[in-house]
Amino acid sequence: MRVLGIETSCDETGAAVVATGWRLESSVVESSMDQHRDFGGVVPELAGRAHVATIGPTVRAALAGAGLDARHPGLDAVAVTTGPGLVGSLLVGLAAAKAYALAWGVPLVAVNHLEGHLYAPLLETPDLAWPVLTLLVSGGHTQLVLVEGPGRFRVLGETIDDAAGEAYDKVARWLGLGYPGGPPIDALAAGGDPHALALPVSMTGEGLDFSFSGLKSAVVRAGERHPVAAADVAAAFQGAVVEQLTRKLRQALGRVEVAGVALAGGVAANRALRAATAALAAEFGVAAHLPSPAYCTDNGAMIAAAGLVHLGAGDLADPACGADPNWALGA
Amino acid sequence: MILAIETATTACAIGLADGDRVVEALLAEDRRHVEVLTPGIGALLARAGADASALTRIVVDRGPGLYTGLRVGVATAIALADATGAELVAVTSLEVYAAAAAARGVCGALVAVVDGRRGEVFAQRFALDDEVVALDAPRVLRPRDLAIAWATDGTPVTFVGDGVVRYASDLGAVPNATGLALAWPPPASALARAAGRASGPVHPLYLREADAVANFTTRDRP
Ligand SMILES: [Zn+2]
Numbered sequence: 001m002r003v004l005g006i007e008t009s010c011d012e013t014g015a016a017v018v019a020t021g022w023r024l025e026s027s028v029v030e031s032s033m034d035q036h037r038d039f040g041g042v043v044p045e046l047a048g049r050a051h052v053a054t055i056g057p058t059v060r061a062a063l064a065g066a067g068l069d070a071r072h073p074g075l076d077a078v079a080v081t082t083g084p085g086l087v088g089s090l091l092v093g094l095a096a097a098k099a100y101a102l103a104w105g106v107p108l109v110a111v112n113h114l115e116g117h118l119y120a121p122l123l124e125t126p127d128l129a130w131p132v133l134t135l136l137v138s139g140g141h142t143q144l145v146l147v148e149g150p151g152r153f154r155v156l157g158e159t160i161d162d163a164a165g166e167a168y169d170k171v172a173r174w175l176g177l178g179y180p181g182g183p184p185i186d187a188l189a190a191g192g193d194p195h196a197l198a199l200p201v202s203m204t205g206e207g208l209d210f211s212f213s214g215l216k217s218a219v220v221r222a223g224e225r226h227p228v229a230a231a232d233v234a235a236a237f238q239g240a241v242v243e244q245l246t247r248k249l250r251q252a253l254g255r256v257e258v259a260g261v262a263l264a265g266g267v268a269a270n271r272a273l274r275a276a277t278a279a280l281a282a283e284f285g286v287a288a289h290l291p292s293p294a295y296c297t298d299n300g301a302m303i304a305a306a307g308l309v310h311l312g313a314g315d316l317a318d319p320a321c322g323a324d325p326n327w328a329l330g331a
Numbered sequence: 332m333i334l335a336i337e338t339a340t341t342a343c344a345i346g347l348a349d350g351d352r353v354v355e356a357l358l359a360e361d362r363r364h365v366e367v368l369t370p371g372i373g374a375l376l377a378r379a380g381a382d383a384s385a386l387t388r389i390v391v392d393r394g395p396g397l398y399t400g401l402r403v404g405v406a407t408a409i410a411l412a413d414a415t416g417a418e419l420v421a422v423t424s425l426e427v428y429a430a431a432a433a434a435r436g437v438c439g440a441l442v443a444v445v446d447g448r449r450g451e452v453f454a455q456r457f458a459l460d461d462e463v464v465a466l467d468a469p470r471v472l473r474p475r476d477l478a479i480a481w482a483t484d485g486t487p488v489t490f491v492g493d494g495v496v497r498y499a500s501d502l503g504a505v506p507n508a509t510g511l512a513l514a515w516p517p518p519a520s521a522l523a524r525a526a527g528r529a530s531g532p533v534h535p536l537y538l539r540e541a542d543a544v545a546n547f548t549t550r551d552r553p
Contacts, residue, residue: 045398045544052402052535056409071416088399091365095403096410098369103383103414319370322363 001076001311004100005304006059008093009085009113010140011042013054014300015062017075018308022119022126026065027301029294030054033180040179041169048088055096062300077101079109079307081116082317083327084140090323098319109307110317114329116302117264118147119309121289123301128289129259133252135245135277138265139165139180142210143329144248146256150309155330156252157208164241165267167212171219171237175230185234186270192235197222199240208248215240238272246276253284260287268296332381333388334372334411335518335525338364338404339396339424339445340493346518347375353519354379360514364403372411386417390525392516393421394536395453395469396445398544401535408533418530425455425469425492427516430524432491433459437511440486444494444502447471452494453538463524471538474498481505492516 002025007014016027032050036042063070080097083090101108117136121128130149133156136142142159162170165182172181177188199218219237222228249261261281267273274290281288295301310316335346343358345368358371376382391408394401412419425443432441438459445453452474456466474494478501481488487507495502495510502510537544 039542043541046541048398048402049535049537049541052405052409055406056413059410060413070413088402091399092402092406095365095368095406098365099372099407099410100414102369102373103411105382319373320366322366 001308002074003077003079003109003304003307003311004059004062004073004075005111005300005302005307006078006080006093006097007113007116007298007300007303008051008055008089009081009083010089010298011036011047011050012298013051013058014298014303015059016300016304017062017066017068018123018301018304020308022122022305024123024301026062027294027299028058028061028065029299030058037179040173042086044086044088047086048092051089051092055092059096059100073104075104075106077107077109077307077311078104079111079303079310081113081303082110082321083112083324085113085325087323087325090325094323101319107311107316108319109310109315110321111303111306111310112327112329114141114143115153116306118145118153119150119305120264120291120295120302121262122305123295124291125289129287131256131258132260132262132289133249133256133258134262134264135249136264137164137245137267137273139163139169141265142212144208144252145329146258151313153330157210157248159210159212161211161213164210164212164245167215167241168267170216171233174216174220175233182267182270185238186272188231188234189238189272192229192231192233194235194239196228196232197236199236201240201243206251208252210244210248212241242272242276245273246280249277249280253280258286260289262289264291264296266297269293332379332385333390333522334386335390335521336368336404336408337392337516337518337521338368338400339392339394340400340515341397342515343367343371343400344515344518345371345375346522347379348522349379353522355518362397362400364400368403368407383411383415386411386415388418388420388530390420390422390521391533392424392427392521393533394424395447395471395538396424398535398537405533405535419533420525420528420530421533422521422524423469423536424516425453426463426465426524427521428492428513429457429459429463431513431517431520432489432511433463434520434523435511437489437491440488442477442481442488442490444477444490444492444498446494446497447538452477452498454494469536469538474501478502478505481508
């Protein structure tokens with residue numbers, strides 16, 4: 001089986017072709033991030049406009065990359081993200097996906113964006129051993145998910161307030177580093193002293209939920225008490241975020257039997273988090289799946305992979321379906 | 332076969348031309364464009380005993396109008412054209428309204444008025460005599476300013492469009508004015524208007540910069 005995956009939930013327009021065996025045949029991503037930087041966040045109207053302009057060329061490039069004829073691609077389904085995300089962005093991908101499915105006479109598969117992230121490691125490690133404990137961290141989400149296998153997963157914990165990526169953005173704004181905040185803080189932190197600033201460690205309990213909203217105010221308070229270099233603030237903040245994420249990962253590893261740990265989502269490109277996760281996996285003697293940054297961030301390949309899972313289970317979408325901007329993982 | 336896609340208002344409608352025979356279908360009136368559009372196209376094709384491979388040309392209304400509706404219509408048209416090899420042709424909501432008025436026997440000065448939301452309309456002037464001729468470019472303005480422009484002029488005028496319903500009090504104050512309320516631009520008029528027009532890439536016609544929309548959103552927030 002061979003599936004076209006379409007992703008337009010936020011600022012990335014993604015299209016990819018994945019075949020049985022998690023064989024990635026093409027993946028194309030166009031981002032409108034450059035248009036959002038000055039606004040300090042993704043502007044829904046800008047994102048929606050960008051998707052309309054890029055959806056056709058992106059799908060065309062993905063089909064061509066897989067060596068498929070746009071008129072007779074011989075696909076088995078079109079999979080598309082229908083939530084969660086920005087409704088105006090989701091609608092563009094869904095409208096296009098429905099039209100391709102009608103024209104090619106193939107079924108439509110509706111994919112939860114977060115479930116898509118869980119399958120990203122398969123694109124680089126098709127034979128990976130399950131179960132996998134996945135830390136899904138992005139600008140909009142922070143969740144700890146036990147993936148028993150394709151289509152079988154359970155959310156063990158999630159943030160009770162801000163997403164990890166959101167905390168990065170807030171601290172970066174305070175430091176005047178621009179948007180999005182992850183990459184500049186990661187770069188700055190490399191030259192800073194994480195101990196120059198004492199930050200409280202939140203959520204020391206036994207639960208597997210996360211909390212990041214207090215961290216930003218703590219950074220501001222501590223920074224105002226003692227003037228510290230921006231690099232030190234970045235290092236201390238990043239240290240506190242990574243410490244909280246890996247502590248919960250460690251607690252979860254003590255409770256469930258898994259074959260590997262994985263990172264997913266935009267924050268999974270963070271070098272400190274990758275290093276800490278790799279060390280933790282080594283300590284527990286399990287595999288570490290750290291997808292290349294291209295598969296950590298939003299892309300069509302992970303949606304195509306999820307499409308294969310659902311197509312295999314006969315789980316097809318109603319052609320009259322709509323988008324669900326608040327679709328929770330597992331709901 | 333030629334397909335027309337109409338999503339510039341809260342309504343979603345389509346039209347299918349098979350030779351001289353044209354059928355229209357209203358799919359929804361309540362902003363459910365993404366839900367109903369493609370299933371509606373499939374059903375209309377099936378009724379004609381055809382499938383999408385029979386499409387040779389796709390005419391899409393690129394606005395101005397409801398932004399989310401336009402994006403659904405244009406994205407659908409782009410995908411259908413790419414997947415079938417059909418030609419892609421754009422019309423504007425304002426010219427389709429003008430063509431629809433002409434088809435209903437309206438002559439002389441005409442202003443097509445599409446609800447632009449945020450207290451504004453998208454408008455364009457036309458002269459309807461033997462042909463439908465645009466007299467200016469589509470623009471965005473307050474309905475009151477549109478009314479004042481015509482009230483000071485005084486020539487008989489017909490206002491046509493979904494904006495006529497929403498802004499009846501402003502536009503109705505214009506002397507010598509007639510209102511033709513059409514809740515959506517008719518796909519049959521889009522098919523007629525697009526006849527012989529060259530195909531090419533299509534982009535929605537927004538008439539407002541996206542950052543202006545973003546600022547509106549910020550300002551509207553309580
Ligand atoms: Zn994502």
